[in-house]
Amino acid sequence: MTENKSTNPKENSIFKPTNNHFLDHNGCKVADIWIELKDQRDLKFICQELKGKDNIYDHKAISQFIGMKKQAFRNVLYVNKRIKQENFAKFINLVRTQLGADYLIKLFGVDDIPHKKIIGRAGHIRIHLPRNKITSEFVGIMLGDGQMGRDLKKVRICLNDIDEKEYFTYVRKRILKTLFKGITFTISKKKGDKGSVLRCKIKAVHLSLLELGLIEGNKVVNQVEVPQWIKDDKAMDLNITNGCVKGLFDTDGSISVKEIDNRFYLTFDNESKRLVKDFHKMLTKLHIKSVLSPSSTRCGIYAYREIRKFLRVIKPEKFKESSKRLWLGLKLLYSHAPTDIQTQVKRKITRWLKRHGKKRYIYGFYRTLLLKHWLEASMRKYCILKVNGLPFHRVITFNMIKSSITTAMDYDRVKYQHIKTTNSYKIIRFPEKLRRLICVVIANYIKGSRLPANNEIIQHIRNFIE
Incomplete structure (x- = not known):
């Protein structure tokens, strides 16, 4: 014999209170979404209407039906105006069932109770980031130097504000302030460390990044890749693809000068093989030829024609960094300097490496200034009169650096000669x-x-x- 259950909601509590998180369509836990009512009086009036219908749906019955405790529901009515999204959806369903499908339309002009969605108890409005070039660039930055915590709120971006000071300012003031208006990313820095971390602990920001296809946790372990909406970019100008390539290259890319033949070359390195392969495919999509390493952890651009195309199309911030351009120009001036000057500067570099326990003299803001000082001192000692056709007056000028880089970029164009045959x-x-x-x-x-x-x-x- 089956047990007869009463239809009275006072007797049957079939909806149990749940925690503040829900699962998305992929089964992943994401930040909790709350509903903030525009006016509590709207909810009170509807509750009176429900109670007046056979005197069944009082506060206790309504709270049981929508899966809340009575006191929590009364707090929504008289204190904080906020209710969880799943409870609010059940309340709307109850109203339509008991008071009529068109009741809310007659009352408010729309089939809903006036409200706004907020994320978490902090009350931040849900953020919907537009899927455009600047958003795809930010996705590239997050894939390169960003990290998302598994606590559904921590977002971090680790950048170098000493060697790449201008890029740090660009990300903080241009990218973040454009995408997340009114939200502050705090800056934390360890003593003696070059890196600065931009932090945010707001669930609305975390959720907006999950919706863009970014993954929380360790990027190498997860072998992250470029989100599908960026791969599917089919616009004529390919702006979304362009933005993602720029963000990836500015974080994990490098511009270097070969010491053997003084040639420029560009590389993108990452431990996620999927990400490097996606970078290679996006370059192919932009008609830029690149070489993928056998290990799939490096993608390089070595042909001068392709390098010039990359710099013209992508316009990476890394190449605009003044200290980086100074470093590249100094390396070129050093390689074309007389043998005596090269020997003297190399001796100073060797002593510096031995003193600091380093193996290579690589790019850094202070190391760039040191190299400039050593070159200038050597040029003064050997009475150099001109550098790249420009008068040398004891210091290396901006025009000398610019001339060196321009000449190096155009170098490949004069390596071919037309020879007349029969x-x-x-x-x-x-x-x-x-x-x-x-x-x-x-x-x-x-x-x-x-x-x-x-x-x-x-x-x-x-x-x-x-």
């Missing part, structure tokens, strides 16, 4: 070492007051090839 013009590439050899040969013959004959130059070239 039927057509043929493009022949001259390796840098071979060109230098020819210059040395000609210089030696000029010192001897005699220009070399064609067969003598050809013999030197053959010796080089062999």
Whole structure:
């Protein structure tokens, strides 16, 4: 014999109170969403209407039906105006069932009670980030140097505010203030550490990032990848793809100068193989040729034509950083300086490395200033009059640095010559070492007051090839 259950909500409490979190469509726990009523009197009036219907739905019955305790429901009516989203949805369903499907429309003009959604008890309004270029750039920054905690509120971005001071300001004042208006990211810094951490503990921010497809927890363990909505970018200008590439490169990318042949090259390194592969695919989508390493942890751009295209299309902030440009320019000036100056500067670098227990003299703000000081001192000692065709007056100027970088970027364009053959013009590439050899040969013959004959130059070239 089956037990007959009463239909009276006072006797049956089928909805139990739940915690403040709910599961999204993927089954992942996300931040709690609350409803803040525009006016508590609206809710009180509707409760009176429900109670007047057969005197069944008093406060206790309503609270049981929507899954709340009586005192908690009374607090919503008389104290804080806030109710959890799942409880509010059940209350709306009760009103439509008991008072009619069109009751709310007649009362408010819409099929709902006037309210706004907020995230967590702090009361921040839910944030819906637009899926545009600046948002995709922020996604790239988070994939590179960001981190999301599993507590549903912590968001961190670790940046270097000494070596990349301008980029730190760009992220804080341009990106974050544009996307999260009225929300402050605090700055924390450990003593003696270059890195500064931008922190936020607001659930609304955390939830907005989850909705963009970012994953909480360890990025390497999770092998993070670019969210699908960025991969699906099919706009003519590919602005969303462009923004994500920029954010990734500005955080985990690098611009360097090869010491062997003084060539620029760009690299993107990350321990997430999926992310590096996505970076490579996005570059291909932007018609920029790149090379993916066998381990899939590095993507490099080595051809000068592709480097120029990348800098023109992506416009990375890393290349605009004044201290970084100074470092690149100084490296080029050092490599083209006379042998005596190179030897003296190299001796100082070796002593510095030994004193500080370092293996390599890599980029850093203070190391850049040191290199500049050493180069200037050596140039003054050897009475250098001109640098890149510009007069040298005891200091290396901005124009000298700019000229060095511009010349290096255009260098590849003069490495090809049109040589006329019997039927057509043929493009022949001259390796840098071979060109230098020819210059040395000609210089030696000029010192001897005699220009070399064609067969003598050809013999030197053959010796080089062999």
